[in-house]
Amino acid sequence: xxxxxxxxxxxxLHAIYxxxxxxxxxxxxxxxxxxxxxxxxxxxxxxxxDFACGNGVLLELISPRVREYVGVDFxxxxxxxxxxxxxxxxxxxxxxxxxxxxxxxxxxx
Numbered sequence: 001x002x003x004x005x006x007x008x009x010x011x012x013l014h015a016i017y018x019x020x021x022x023x024x025x026x027x028x029x030x031x032x033x034x035x036x037x038x039x040x041x042x043x044x045x046x047x048x049x050d051f052a053c054g055n056g057v058l059l060e061l062i063s064p065r066v067r068e069y070v071g072v073d074f075x076x077x078x079x080x081x082x083x084x085x086x087x088x089x090x091x092x093x094x095x096x097x098x099x100x101x102x103x104x105x106x107x108x109x
Contacts, residue, residue, distance in 0.1 A: 022055065025081075030057055044067060048066050048068070053072060053078070056081075056085060060085070071092065075096070079094045
């Protein structure tokens with residue numbers, strides 16, 4: 001019999017990943033992500049979907065090398081944190097996961 005994993009409720013997750021979490025987010029994230037850049041073969045024609053995008057660390061590094069970027073995150077506070085960092089660019093779209101029905105074309109029953 002498989003081990004059952006206890007999962008947190010949506011409310012518990014939202015409480016964890018609130019504005020205080022965003023404010024304390026690791027300032028070294030850009031440097032860590034930069035180490036991955038040699039593994040990305042981006043020509044400038046790609047549309048990149050970044051799930052769990054946070055505050056746009058990946059976008060900060062690849063923006064000039066992609067045609068379009070779509071960032072999706074569970075934490076609306078993280079999605080909002082991209083704005084003061086200057087990451088709301090013409091070729092970007094941002095979605096808190098709560099909006100998934102709209103951007104997936106899903107119609108709630």
